[in-house]
Amino acid sequence: MRKFFVQFKRELAFYFRNPLGYILLFCHLFVVGFNFHFSVSALNMTTSRINLLEAFFNTVLFWFPFILIVPIITMRLFSEEYKLGTIELLLTSPIRDIEIILSKYLAACSFFVILWMPSGFYFLLFWIYTGIKPAEAPGAFVGAYTMLMLQGFFYISIGLLSSIITRNQIVAATLAFVFICCVFFIGLITYLIPNPSVELRDLTSYFSAIEHMADFSKGYFNTRPILFYISSILFVLYFCFHLFQTRRLI
Amino acid sequence: MIYVRDLVKRFGSKEAICGISFEVQKGEIVGFLGPNGAGKTTTMRILAGYLSPTAGQITVAGYDIFRQSLQARERIGYLPENVPLYPEMRVREYLSYRASLKGVRRKKIRERVNEVVEICGLTEVEKRVIGTISKGYRQRVGFADAIVHLPDLLILDEPTIGLDPNQIRQVRELILNLSKHHTILLSTHILSEVEMTCARVIILNQGKIAAVDTPERLRSRFRSTAAIILEIQIQNVKNLEKTLEKISFIDSFQVSEIPGNWLRVTIHVSNYDDIKEVCAILGKICLEEKWIIRHLSNQNVSLEELFNRITNLKV
Numbered sequence: 001m002r003k004f005f006v007q008f009k010r011e012l013a014f015y016f017r018n019p020l021g022y023i024l025l026f027c028h029l030f031v032v033g034f035n036f037h038f039s040v041s042a043l044n045m046t047t048s049r050i051n052l053l054e055a056f057f058n059t060v061l062f063w064f065p066f067i068l069i070v071p072i073i074t075m076r077l078f079s080e081e082y083k084l085g086t087i088e089l090l091l092t093s094p095i096r097d098i099e100i101i102l103s104k105y106l107a108a109c110s111f112f113v114i115l116w117m118p119s120g121f122y123f124l125l126f127w128i129y130t131g132i133k134p135a136e137a138p139g140a141f142v143g144a145y146t147m148l149m150l151q152g153f154f155y156i157s158i159g160l161l162s163s164i165i166t167r168n169q170i171v172a173a174t175l176a177f178v179f180i181c182c183v184f185f186i187g188l189i190t191y192l193i194p195n196p197s198v199e200l201r202d203l204t205s206y207f208s209a210i211e212h213m214a215d216f217s218k219g220y221f222n223t224r225p226i227l228f229y230i231s232s233i234l235f236v237l238y239f240c241f242h243l244f245q246t247r248r249l250i
Numbered sequence: 251m252i253y254v255r256d257l258v259k260r261f262g263s264k265e266a267i268c269g270i271s272f273e274v275q276k277g278e279i280v281g282f283l284g285p286n287g288a289g290k291t292t293t294m295r296i297l298a299g300y301l302s303p304t305a306g307q308i309t310v311a312g313y314d315i316f317r318q319s320l321q322a323r324e325r326i327g328y329l330p331e332n333v334p335l336y337p338e339m340r341v342r343e344y345l346s347y348r349a350s351l352k353g354v355r356r357k358k359i360r361e362r363v364n365e366v367v368e369i370c371g372l373t374e375v376e377k378r379v380i381g382t383i384s385k386g387y388r389q390r391v392g393f394a395d396a397i398v399h400l401p402d403l404l405i406l407d408e409p410t411i412g413l414d415p416n417q418i419r420q421v422r423e424l425i426l427n428l429s430k431h432h433t434i435l436l437s438t439h440i441l442s443e444v445e446m447t448c449a450r451v452i453i454l455n456q457g458k459i460a461a462v463d464t465p466e467r468l469r470s471r472f473r474s475t476a477a478i479i480l481e482i483q484i485q486n487v488k489n490l491e492k493t494l495e496k497i498s499f500i501d502s503f504q505v506s507e508i509p510g511n512w513l514r515v516t517i518h519v520s521n522y523d524d525i526k527e528v529c530a531i532l533g534k535i536c537l538e539e540k541w542i543i544r545h546l547s548n549q550n551v552s553l554e555e556l557f558n559r560i561t562n563l564k565v
Contacts, residue, residue: 002350003350003351003353006347006350006351007351010347014338017338017339018338084334084335084336084337085330085332085334086334086335086336088295088300088328088330088334089328089330089334089335089348089395091299091300092298092299092300092323092326092328092330093323093348093351093352094320094321094323094324094351094352094353095320095351096320248300248301248302
């Protein structure tokens with residue numbers, strides 16, 4: 001376990017040892033800040049009864065950077081090790097393959113959490129300055145952020161898989177982006193098909209990230225999406241582990 | 251320390267290693283020699299636990315490299331070819347990280363890092379970012395990394411490749427110093443390095459072992475090429491020829507003229523062990539006959555020549 005923490009520490013520290021982490025933090029803060037401003041402005045101009053939290057987590061300005069940022073976080077995880085040859089150092093060190101995979105995955109997840117942490121302060125500041133609650137109940141916050149993390153962690157596992165596949169970081173990022181888009185757009189298929197059947201709508205809604213977020217940001221807790229994301233994460237990580245071992249055996 | 255039996259490694263349909271077997275005893279320095287593509291790096295990567303063998307049995311320090319991989323890896327210090335390092339880390343920070351990863355106890359990390367920084371001459375650059383240090387220092391960081399957890403076995407894949415002559419000398423000295431505490435298996439293209447550092451040589455060719463022996467014994471196996479070179483100034487060549495024919499140890503000789511009225515005589519001796527004896531006899535005759543000598547030496551077969559001969563043989 002100690003070796004896992006040593007590797008995890010190194011992986012997380014990587015983001016803060018070079019410009020990538022700071023550029024990502026800056027850009028993310030900027031886009032998320034702009035999204036917050038946009039959400040507040042939009043609510044000022046409408047009579048709709050949705051609250052700020054719902055508005056914030058259900059705009060294009062939220063989804064676009066959300067999907068785009070994950071491949072940038074994950075592209076280096078294994079690709080860089082393969083490219084620099086440092087994978088040879090790692091694989092000849094007395095650390096288990098599963099520890100390597102989990103340390104990298106959890107470091108990327110931790111960085112993702114760090115990226116989103118400042119957004120919580122926006123709502124706090126809004127509340128302090130306007131006296132208006134950003135959401136009806138605290139449960140909506142828990143729901144929205146739980147869903148945000150679950151979706152983010154799932155997409156990170158996909159990014160990790162892409163990074164194992166190739167030694168080229170750009171290819172890894174592109175692959176991750178394509179895979180994530182595939183998963184994301186399954187939920188939108190019914191919007192593209194005229195007169196979709198009820199069964200198809202039910203099926204796609206099971207995968208729909210937008211619907212999951214819309215429900216959770218209202219404070220509706222549903223165990224189905226939670227189980228879906230947890231099982232998907234475990235499945236992708238399991239696949240990552242076997243793919244990683246296969247690369248070693250070849 | 252290392253026990254390899256019938257090791258086979260295939261990459262697709264290509265067989266990179268075709269059933270090699272060898273052993274390395276504790277405290278030995280063994281050199282892996284061979285042309286490019288002979289299977290040196292592949293063998294070392296398998297020994298270090300980076301690649302898995304297609305077939306065969308390998309134990310390092312008593313641990314099976316496949317079944318007890320973690321225990322075996324704890325006892326190996328590996329320096330890969332081209333020394334991959336994390337360029338964004340500082341030297342000391344990197345060594346501390348590697349020490350922790352290799353299981354050095356938390357309290358001992360600082361002490362071990364200080365020691366390896368000292369041994370590998372990294373004091374000047376210990377606070378610098380790895381990406382900014384020279385190739386020579388990078389090599390030393392690689393060495394420091396390999397020995398930081400006090401491994402029983404050091405596997406060094408081409409440790410002097412790409413270094414300048416001064417750096418090569420320093421690395422060679424470092425290897426010799428390390429050999430006091432570690433068993434070393436190193437691969438190289440530079441044969442003089444093997445002669446200077448290794449007690450035993452394993453010559454690999456086309457994935458098979460072509461020869462295993464000490465550098466001296468390998469040379470004596472090919473002693474037929476050993477010869478004496480004599481450069482002499484003499485009026486009557488026939489007189490010289492008659493004298494040489496009388497010496498029973500001499501197998502054959504050739505006389506050729508070289509500029510400045512000198513003669514070069516290449517003398518082949520039937521028995522390698524008699525070379526020094528023949529040199530002494532020749533010196534004595536020249537003194538007695540008052541022939542002027544400017545050169546008398548026994549020409550040892552170089553390891554380069556041996557290497558060429560062995561790797562060109564059909565395995």
